[in-house]
Amino acid sequence: MPTARLRRLARTLRGLRNERGLTREEVAARTSVNEATLYRLETAKGRPQRRTLLTLLDTYDVDSDKREAILALSTQAAEQGWLRPYHADLRDEYVGYISFEIEARSVRNYESLVVPGLLQTERYAQAAIRGVLPTATATKVDQRVLARMERQTSFTNDPPLELWAIVDEAALRRLVGGPDVMIEQLNHLAEMSTRPYVTLQVIPYTAGSHSGMHGSFVLMDFPDPDDPELVYIESMAGDLFLETDEDIRRYNQIFDHLRAVALSPGNSANLITAVAREIA
Incomplete structure (x- = not known):
């Protein structure tokens, strides 16, 4: 199951x-x-056994200080204290997403049809x-539902998770x-939009077509500079984690475009309140 620390170890x-x-072939020969x-180890699809890790560190002539840090990272990569018994029935990809979100510094989420899970x-x-x-x-x-509500406790962290949400x-x-x-x-x-760690924008119908019409996505970044951004896409065909520089750049550009076509946070809050009054 992927975690930010396992990705860091792999890198x-x-x-x-x-x-x-x-090359991998040369390492295997030695x-x-x-x-x-x-x-598998270099793509975060598995965590090395201690003996395997020590063998690799010897092969790469890693000094003692760096060796201890890597061994500690490997131990931390196996820790998933956030897991709950009911997580066993959730999709592996979604549980993986939860693990990334817990470790993230900020989340940028675009949703076209539903309210973002962190705000539900x-x-x-x-x-x-x-x-x-x-x-x-x-x-x-x-x-x-319990898993979704539990995710929202990230807002109570110190510092809290920063969320920039854009919804159609x-x-x-x-x-x-x-x-x-x-x-x-x-x-x-409307109430959450007043929190200092939440930025909420709405793309009105009057904006016409926009770059988010292809579907929803999440961009996450992490406190450690060694952990690059990650894109998560959920679909009926399966969930995807994207982390290449090209994918990260593309989705950053899409999110920037969506921010530009969306209403300002203040006008978005006004629209949300107006829709609530219409329904009432």
């Missing part, structure tokens, strides 16, 4: 090998570590998840859960 091992000018294992009320989340998963049992729906006006007008649930949700959005 560290890949960087050490490249610094020595070695050690008992085969190429397939090296590939419990009743809205219940109705939204039930609608998306019509065949799920009540227990499974409750587990997903359609997300405000879709009556998820009915009028009462939606009014409660819109009022919650």
